[in-house]
Amino acid sequence: MFLLEINNPDSPVSLVLFFGTVGMLALTIGLIVFIIFHQRKVIRYQMRLQRLEQEQQKMLLNASIRLQEEERQRIAADLHDDAGPLLATARLYLNENLVNLDKTTQLQSIYNAKQIIDDTIQLIRNISHSLMPPTLKNFGLESAVNDLFQKISGSGSMNASCRFHDYRERLHPDQELIIFRVIQELVNNILKHSNASFIHLTQNLGGSKLYIRLHHDGRGITQNDFEKLNKSNVGLGLKNIQSRLKLLQGRIFFEKDMSQTYYKVTIEIPKLEEEPAAE
Amino acid sequence: MLTRDILANLSRLSGILPIVFFLIFIKRNNEKKLWVIFVYVLLSFLTDFTMSLFPKNSQIKFYFFSFFTVVEYTLFSIFLYLNIKPGMIRKVILGSLPVFYAIVFYYMLNKDQSNNFDAIPASVESMLIIVFCVWFFFEQIRDMQVSFIYSSKTFWIVVAILVYMSATFFLFIAAEFVSQEERRSYWFINSISNLLKHILLTIAFIIPNYKPQPTNERPFSDELFEFENSAT
Numbered sequence: 001m002f003l004l005e006i007n008n009p010d011s012p013v014s015l016v017l018f019f020g021t022v023g024m025l026a027l028t029i030g031l032i033v034f035i036i037f038h039q040r041k042v043i044r045y046q047m048r049l050q051r052l053e054q055e056q057q058k059m060l061l062n063a064s065i066r067l068q069e070e071e072r073q074r075i076a077a078d079l080h081d082d083a084g085p086l087l088a089t090a091r092l093y094l095n096e097n098l099v100n101l102d103k104t105t106q107l108q109s110i111y112n113a114k115q116i117i118d119d120t121i122q123l124i125r126n127i128s129h130s131l132m133p134p135t136l137k138n139f140g141l142e143s144a145v146n147d148l149f150q151k152i153s154g155s156g157s158m159n160a161s162c163r164f165h166d167y168r169e170r171l172h173p174d175q176e177l178i179i180f181r182v183i184q185e186l187v188n189n190i191l192k193h194s195n196a197s198f199i200h201l202t203q204n205l206g207g208s209k210l211y212i213r214l215h216h217d218g219r220g221i222t223q224n225d226f227e228k229l230n231k232s233n234v235g236l237g238l239k240n241i242q243s244r245l246k247l248l249q250g251r252i253f254f255e256k257d258m259s260q261t262y263y264k265v266t267i268e269i270p271k272l273e274e275e276p277a278a279e
Numbered sequence: 280m281l282t283r284d285i286l287a288n289l290s291r292l293s294g295i296l297p298i299v300f301f302l303i304f305i306k307r308n309n310e311k312k313l314w315v316i317f318v319y320v321l322l323s324f325l326t327d328f329t330m331s332l333f334p335k336n337s338q339i340k341f342y343f344f345s346f347f348t349v350v351e352y353t354l355f356s357i358f359l360y361l362n363i364k365p366g367m368i369r370k371v372i373l374g375s376l377p378v379f380y381a382i383v384f385y386y387m388l389n390k391d392q393s394n395n396f397d398a399i400p401a402s403v404e405s406m407l408i409i410v411f412c413v414w415f416f417f418e419q420i421r422d423m424q425v426s427f428i429y430s431s432k433t434f435w436i437v438v439a440i441l442v443y444m445s446a447t448f449f450l451f452i453a454a455e456f457v458s459q460e461e462r463r464s465y466w467f468i469n470s471i472s473n474l475l476k477h478i479l480l481t482i483a484f485i486i487p488n489y490k491p492q493p494t495n496e497r498p499f500s501d502e503l504f505e506f507e508n509s510a511t
Contacts, residue, residue, distance in 0.1 A: 020449030028445040039428045
């Protein structure tokens with residue numbers, strides 16, 4: 001009825017009014033519907049991001065648990081396969097002392113037992129050093145990395161060098177340990193997979209951030225590969241690096257050099273200002 | 280004619296709905312911005328009834344319409360001012376108030392009041408309020424919250440205002456060019472939009488209170504994705 005009245009052909013106003021009002025209402029409803037749907041889309045996207053993040057966190061946690069278990073198994077194997085037999089042998093020599101009363105044989109067996117105990121001490125020291133390098137604890141990251149690189153170079157398999165440009169103030173010991181472990185993991189990966197002939201490490205400071213860059217001339221990975229490996233079930237070591245760096249709120253970036261000859265890995269770590277340096 | 284009268288009365292009576300529901304759910308509606316809308320609804324209801332008491336061609340109606348336009352614009356502006364983030368548009372809302380009052384005053388003094396309706400100020404009001412409402416929605420899109428927008432009272436109130444203003448915009452413009460008799464024949468548009476507005480405001484007063492969760496307090500961080508961005 002209203003429509004018939006408003007569509008009165010005698011009045012041009014009625015047509016303008018009719019179409020104007022309908023048009024305005026259509027625009028308004030369109031705007032409201034658009035906002036609701038757009039917001040739903042944004043929320044769905046945010047939820048998907050959240051789910052991805054949770055999956056990533058779960059993967060990192062699994063990786064760190066598995067790595068911890070592997071480390072424990074390695075220590076257990078070292079103790080069981082090396083220290084255990086050595087101590088058992090030493091015990092045998094000392095037992096022989098109780099049975100054999102000949103002075104010369106006794107001295108020989110004591111000497112043998114002492115040799116074996118010395119070897120065991122050395123072995124346990126090695127295990128303990130692998131858990132917490134003494135150089136790192138006493139002299140800091142620079143010396144520990146220097147030590148590590150000298151050992152690699154000393155083995156003759158690869159030319160390894162490092163240069164710390166600005167490391168006058170030591171980081172917090174916990175930070176140093178985490179960074180050292182990350183460097184160790186990266187170097188291990190390079191040694192295992194890259195077939196490189198050299199590794200070079202450079203340290204620098206940029207504002208309140210510490211940068212460490214590793215160069216090598218072997219086979220490497222780029223950031224895309226790193227992200228793919230991080231999201232997959234393989235690449236335990238890389239996930240471990242990621243979770244360690246997350247603790248420091250640091251970042252890592254894998255790339256190929258401009259010349260396409262070298263691979264570069266850059267680590268960025270914010271310095272903790274309020275934490276005192278190691279004593 | 281009868282249908283039109285029923286519609287007009289229904290529109291007038293529907294004004295009581297938001298008032299009653301506001302008072303029933305006063306605990307969840309006890310916010311400054313909602314009180315602004317409550318005052319508006321109350322005044323609108325009283326004005327509608329007072330207007331119906333005057334004879335059809337009474338000159339006083341013009342002053343009533345003008346007074347109500349001023350009150351409506353002021354209250355809607357305050358409501359939108361309270362809901363829009365600080366910035367340029369807030370200043371525009373504040374600045375528009377004296378300009379709008381001047382327009383209304385000018386039309387009260389200089390315009391032919393035989394038509395009994397302040398068409399130009401009402402059209403200007405509709406236009407400005409529509410712009411502010413659109414800006415409010417633009418802000419909502421720009422700064423998305425985690426919860427759904429329609430769980431917020433403010434959303435329903437702005438929708439009510441926007442629907443009412445858009446539906447009556449052309450009617451108010453047309454009122455300037457048509458006779459009183461013709462205007463009355465189109466007035467059902469105002470009745471329908473008024474009815475819609477009251478229903479939407481009632482929904483706003485009924486739904487539970489909602490506190491938006493800002494995006495920066497979400498239970499997850501975007502750190503990994505920032506990292507992803509920096510990689511490209």
